[in-house]
Amino acid sequence: MTDRPIRVLLCEDQELVRAGYATVLGAQPDLEVAGEAANGHEALTQVERLQPDVVVMDIEMPLLNGIEATRRIAGPEAASPAKVLVVTTFNVDRYVYDALRAGASGFLLKDAPLTELIEGVRTVARGDSLLAPAVTRTLIGRYADRIRPAGTPAPLEGLARRELEVLRLIATGLSNAEIAAELVLSVETVKTYVSRILTKLDLRDRVQAVVLAYRSGLVTA
Numbered sequence: 001m002t003d004r005p006i007r008v009l010l011c012e013d014q015e016l017v018r019a020g021y022a023t024v025l026g027a028q029p030d031l032e033v034a035g036e037a038a039n040g041h042e043a044l045t046q047v048e049r050l051q052p053d054v055v056v057m058d059i060e061m062p063l064l065n066g067i068e069a070t071r072r073i074a075g076p077e078a079a080s081p082a083k084v085l086v087v088t089t090f091n092v093d094r095y096v097y098d099a100l101r102a103g104a105s106g107f108l109l110k111d112a113p114l115t116e117l118i119e120g121v122r123t124v125a126r127g128d129s130l131l132a133p134a135v136t137r138t139l140i141g142r143y144a145d146r147i148r149p150a151g152t153p154a155p156l157e158g159l160a161r162r163e164l165e166v167l168r169l170i171a172t173g174l175s176n177a178e179i180a181a182e183l184v185l186s187v188e189t190v191k192t193y194v195s196r197i198l199t200k201l202d203l204r205d206r207v208q209a210v211v212l213a214y215r216s217g218l219v220t221a
Contacts, residue, residue, distance in 0.1 A: 005032035006125045009052035011043040011069065012036075012087075013061045017110075021056060024114045031121060040064025047073045047082050053125050055084045056117070059099060067099050074103030085124045087117070100207050127205075156216050158200050164218065166193040170206060171213035 008025055010033060012018040018036055026033045034050045037043040039062045047055060055073065059066040066086065073082045086099045086107040099107065105124045108116055156164065162183075169179045176190045183190070194206070203209050213219045 005030055006054060006121060007032050007034040007050070007052045008121055009034055009043070009046055009050060009055045010036045011040075011046075011055060011061065011066065012058040013038050014058075017058075020114075021117065025118065025121065028118055031118070038062075040066065040069035043069045044072055051080075053083065054121050055082050056121065057084050057086050057099075057104070059086060059088050067102050070099055070104050071102035074105070076103070078103070083124045083127075085120050100211060104207065105205055106207055155201070155212070156218060159197065163193055163197050163200070166190065167197050167209060167213055168218055170194065170197075171210045171219040173210075 008031055010018050010021050010025075012021065015038070018038070022033045022036065025031045034052045035046045037046045041063045043055070043057065043061075043066075044064070046052075057066045057070055061069070070084045070086065072078065074084045075081070081103060084104045086104045087110055088099070088107055089110045106120065108120050156167070159167065165183060166179060169182060174182065176187050176194065179185075180187045180190045185193075194209075197203070197209060198205070201209070201212060203212065
């Protein structure tokens with residue numbers, strides 16, 4: 001573990017919003033605002049130049065939207081994938097699933113308390129993924145038909161019964177602590193199960209686990 005602050009790149013086209021994020025994040029002793037971008041093209045340039053630890057990405061930006069920018073900096077074709085935290089609003093929720101598929105490590109709502117943004121950046125920087133639980137159920141449930149096309153086989157045969165239970169609860173948006181309470185397990189045991197699930201299914205993070213749970217039919221809308 002290093003004492004170096006987490007370096008954050010802010011990608012947001014509204015200057016006032018961007019300034020607010022910069023003020024709040026920059027005031028944290030463990031966070032540093034490494035740079036800012038007002039559109040998708042600037043985001044690509046700044047990621048390459050600054051190599052931030054976390055990119056806070058708006059979806060609706062000029063020149064290149066946040067989904068395509070995320071795909072280019074965090075998707076499977078990115079040479080050095082960045083960790084992206086998408087910040088969105090309910091009125092653009094139809095884009096969130098596309099952002100997750102593009103490689104985002106999670107998302108928050110713009111009207112969430114700023115304390116959640118701070119913790120969200122820290123969570124993504126640790127290599128964990130962040131899903132706003134209420135929005136997870138709403139968004140992914142709403143677009144289940146897109147996530148799980150008809151006839152798609154379930155690729156979960158390699159998981160044990162308890163691992164399937166944990167995956168199902170992950171997909172409903174529960175945190176590790178909430179899963180532990182639900183299954184009467186320790187948080188450390190749940191973390192172990194989550195790690196096993198990701199390894200067995202060759203998944204990058206919790207976000208991909210949620211998508212796969214819907215795609216495979218383990219969870220339905």
